[in-house]
Amino acid sequence: MRLNDQTTSALLLVTPALLGLLLFILLPFATALVLAFTDLRLGSPLAVNFVGTDQFLSLFNDPDFIRALLNNLLFAAVVVPLQTILALALALLLNRGLPGTVAFRTLFFMPVVFPMSLVAVIWSLIYAPGENGMMNAFLQWASFGLWEAKDFLRDPLLAMPAIMLLSIWQGVGFQMVILLAGLQGIPQTLYEAAALDGAGRWRQLLHITLPQLRNPLIFVMLVTTILAFRLFDQVQIMTRGGPENATTTVVYETVQAAFARQQVALASAMTVVFFLLVLSITWLQRRFTHHEREVA
């Protein structure tokens, strides 16, 4: 029987992958769901108890965690639109195939291959306090000397915007590439027809380009929103959540709880909240994406 033949070899082929997914994704995730309702601490000799929703209640009474949630929301609310608009502008500028566009595309994409830890270190130098710091010097020059040198990463008002800027610098090339691919998929005939009807540049952008880019745009916004909620590396390296919790994030608080304070149960509860956030963002994206072809 050919069918049986294939079942045997199929099982051989999928077993390593399924075993990995089961052991290292499904099992840990299920563990987090269970641990979130206990009072487990790493290395504690006390018996573990089920405490119901106590961990979640204490989370939402914890000003640090609330601040972390708000910071993630703020980060998403600022970075997602800014980065998407910048990526769209770059893609539109590069889409015409002017001489030299390949070099520009290479340059804009280059930060994407940089590890975030390195980006954080480089930008710490850019944000150096005092007039020697590159960002301070630039702002002083741009404001005709009005800008007073600031210590960006230790200023509660400036630390978050500083982290936002370097995140955009690192991530925008990724979105640009996806939008460029989307732009290249728009049939040229649509523009020709619109031009015949006398539609100008802006009307073509509004009525052809943007609607045709709908799915790629929603996709890049989804990815950036999820990245905004995964924010960690920059914060850990540059500010450690400070000053005054100005840059703390959900993942940063989770790692602090699990790693520094050994509160595995509390960290698991944070993980569950994080997962629910990601789930709802993805659900929103699915709702807004036009499905022309279904997967599988």
Added chain:
Amino acid sequence: MRPGAGSILLRYLLLAGLAIFFIAPLLMMFLGSLKADHRVLLESGSLTAFLPHELSLQNYSDVFRRTDFLRFFFNSLFITGCVVICGLVVNALAAYAFARLQWRGRDLIFNLVLALMILPFEAIAVPLFYGASILGLRDTYAVQILPFIANAFAIYLFYSFFIGIPKELEEAARIDGASTLRIFFSIIAPNAKPVFASVAILTFLTWWGSYLWPTMVTIGPTVRPLPVAIASFYTLPPLQWGDILAFGVMMVSPVLLLFVIFQRWFVAGVASSAMKG
């Protein structure tokens, strides 16, 4: 829509302005890595930051003197290499079974695998850390490699590609009695180079730069990879910016080298992740 000369000029001006924003940090890193430590910060506030003068390789030799760079580099290379190579084999074979073989439960299991794509690593980091701790596996290579070989998204990318390869290619070999593995390696794999390249590049980028997990599980420098190493080198007194930037240049150079050689594949690989959803 033929852009006029004015609009082309405007386009280039905009591009050039944006290019400065992207290139300034990169230039500062490369040139700063070649300047004396005390000059890096001093010059970063003026255009001299971008002038190549009085350059030396002193910082590079200082990095090797002050820290065990080669060990960290090897750790990153070993961990990333293992995840990439094992991942390609394991995920491609599974995807082939989902895309081409007939077996009971296939569609159900495949949909479960697709559902796992929604779980970002941060959603499993805590229990995984807990598991690694109680099993005494912290500070090992295994804990940085094994959990990341099987990858739902890689399976999905392979699946999407394999499903588009014409069935006729395999039929002849199958009639000749070739085994499934043989068909996979002699027919499917050679026809699927682009997806292997995309998955390899995506996986490599992800793990070369991975910071969260190694910062949780590594304790000493023995199995510490580069991203954790640069973060700790950055806080190692005395603060020597030239050395830190030289460390950074050496850390990113393999990726940049690959990027320059395989740029087309990088862009295609990253863009292919957009097919998700």
